[in-house]
Amino acid sequence: MDIIIIGCGKVGTTLAEQLVREDYNVVMIDTSAERMQRVSDDIDAIKLVGNGASISMQIEAGVQTADMLIAVTGSDEMNLLCCLIARKVGHCHTIARVRNPIYSNELTFIKQQLGISMIINPEYAAATEISRILRFPSAIKIDPFAKGKVELLKFKVKPEFKLDGLSVMDIDSQFRCDVLIGGVERGDEVAIPDGKFVIKNGDMVSIIASPANSAEFFRKIGIQTNQVRNTMIVGGGTIAYYLAKLLAAMKIRVKIVEKDKARCEVLTELLDDALILNGDGTDRQLLLEEGLMTAEAFVTLTNMDEENVFLALYAKENSSAKLVTKVNRIAFDELISKLDLGSLIYPKYITADYILQYVRAMQNTIGSNVETLYHILDGRAEALEFVIREESEVTGIPLMNLNLKSNLLIGCINRGGNIKIARGQDCIQQGDTVIVLTSQKGLRDIRDILRK
Known part of the structure; x- marks a missing residue:
């Protein structure tokens, strides 16, 4: 299967890496020679420097015989134009990343009129994942299946749960909640466990069950299952906007701290149900004055990974809030995962998973x-x-x-x-x-x- 990726930023590179690993033939296009040079040599793809919206460049990349073109540049309009040209020149499936909230209510129309196979909004997808976690804050990660009828939930085993030393079969017979332990992470090791596998304190355990059965299981082992009632968000970008809209629909009170005054004014206009504070989210005194110690959830969504990590660590020391930490780069992902920062959100992985799902379905x-x-x-x-x-x-x-x-x-x-x-x-x-x-x-x- 031949796939063209236009845009070699974080999402494009992550996607190319996964597709090459699965033996797809990949061509990568980007206008920046410097960015292309940063792409790892381990990614066995054809790399072209040029404008992906150019007909001649797409023809050089093989669009006339390609099965799919994926446009994930930093410009929504560029992505849509690339897909439109690919449909006219090559008749292949097309996927466009479209991020601007202005288009959020028009995506169905755009998709139909331009003949685009799939439109993905990474910020909305990330906000949706965070909202699921805040509905069930004891879980570190929640992945829905069967249109929400089944969920895969990850949680950390603590001594008070009294699961230490129990095998998977023991847990099944003792709690009888019709849940399945589907995965265990222990330090650097991961396992798809059989019935004899023994759970230990500190394990990251993933269970699969209906929402009702998972809630019953968590109640039996002593985990709170109620959604949070209030959330403090640091960073007022696009993810924060989408998240505030989703949380308002869930009747969760939202407070956003954003240091850019102009952005605060925009958010105030767009979000009737959220309290927008113009201030520096790294100001510890400000966070305490605005209720960090009583916040039930603390979400870090600034554009700097380091800032998000340190804010989460500070919140961990000064509150019992559910922590959600956004991470864009993954150079230190193994180190970050050991810091116990609550739920880690990688927008580019979420986006890549959605696209890979579509590719596999084809x-x-x-x-x-x-x-x-x-x-x-x-x-x-x-x-x-x-x-x-x-x-x-x-x-x-x-x-x-x-x-x-x-x-x-x-x-x-x-x-x-x-x-x-x-x-x-x-x-x-x-x-x-x-x-x-x-x-x-x-x-x-x-x-x-x-x-x-």
């Missing part, structure tokens, strides 16, 4: 395709939702009798809206959607869960 071969995809377990595993459109080697056979690949777990079966945690005697049927957790990268069809 690759379906026998009537099953990827409906949802998330990178989990510190990016070393994936959770995928397959739609089963036809019968195949995996349908009608008890799961216990399938010759599954190692480090792979069938987590859940959605049959007509009825959610069922998968057990050994269950069978996959045509019409189901099936959630699979695996450290085997690149699954594109439900048959890929089987050993060859």
Whole structure:
């Protein structure tokens, strides 16, 4: 499959790296030779310097025979123009990144009129993920499946939960909440656990369940499940705007601290339900005076990773707030993950996951395709939702009798809206959607869960 990526910033480079790893043929285009030189040599892609909106440049990149063109430059209008030209010259699938809130109510019209296959808004996607976390603050990360009927939730095991030393089978029999432990992170190690796997304090555990069953499980182990009632946000950018709108709909009070006076005036006009404060978010006295110590959630959304990290550490020392920390660069991701900064939000990973999900869905071969995809377990595993459109080697056979690949777990079966945690005697049927957790990268069809 041949894919052209226009724009080699954080999202474009992350996406190219993942696509090359899955053996797609990738061509990267960027106007900046300097930016192109910064792209790692490990990314085995053709790299072209030039204007991606130029017809001759797109033809040189192979748009006439390409399967997909993805435009993720810093300009919304440039991205849309690139996709329009690609549709006219090459008739390929197109994906555009569109970030400006001005277009947020017009995306369906733009998509239909320009023939664009997919429009992705990274800031809105990041805000949506943060809002899910604040609805269920004890979770570090929440990934929805089956249109929200199933969730993959990650939490940290603490001594008061009394899970230390219990195997997965023990937890299942003791709590009886119809949840499935699908992944465990322990230091630098990750695991897709079997029933004999023993949980320890400090583990990062990911469970898969319906929202009702996960809430019941968390209550039984002593975790609060109520959403936060108020949130302090530092940084008034586009993510903060979208997040404030989402939280207002959830009846969560919002306070935004932004040092740019002009931006504060814009936010005041746009957000009726949020309190906008013009001030420096790194001013510790200001944060304390504005209620940091009583805040139930503290979200750092400035444009500087270092600032976000230090603000989260300060909030951790001076409040019991749920922490959400935005990180753009990943040069020190392993170090950052050890600082216990609450929920880490990587907008470029969220964007790449959405796009990769669409690419995988195009690759379906026998009537099953990827409906949802998330990178989990510190990016070393994936959770995928397959739609089963036809019968195949995996349908009608008890799961216990399938010759599954190692480090792979069938987590859940959605049959007509009825959610069922998968057990050994269950069978996959045509019409189901099936959630699979695996450290085997690149699954594109439900048959890929089987050993060859």
